[in-house]
Amino acid sequence: MAKKETRFEVVLQEGAQLKDDGLRQILVDTVTGVNYLVWKSGYAGGITPLLDAQGNVVVTGTR
Numbered sequence: 001m002a003k004k005e006t007r008f009e010v011v012l013q014e015g016a017q018l019k020d021d022g023l024r025q026i027l028v029d030t031v032t033g034v035n036y037l038v039w040k041s042g043y044a045g046g047i048t049p050l051l052d053a054q055g056n057v058v059v060t061g062t063r
Helices: none
Strands: 008-015 024-027 035-041 042-047
Touching: none
Parallel strands: none
Antiparallel strands: 008 024, 024 035, 035 042
C-alpha cells in the first residue's frame, strides 16, 4: 500500500495543549507553501495565516 501524502507539515511545535498557554504550531501547506499559525488549548483553538512584518502572508518553498 502506497504511503499517503500529507497536505500539511508541522515545522514548529511548542507548549502543551493541557497547559494554560496552550499548544502552538506552525504548519506549512505543501502544495501552496502558505504558513499557518495554529493555537490549541483545552477545547478551544484557532488557525490563521502567518504574516510577516509588512503584513504579507509567509510563503515557503513547496515540494
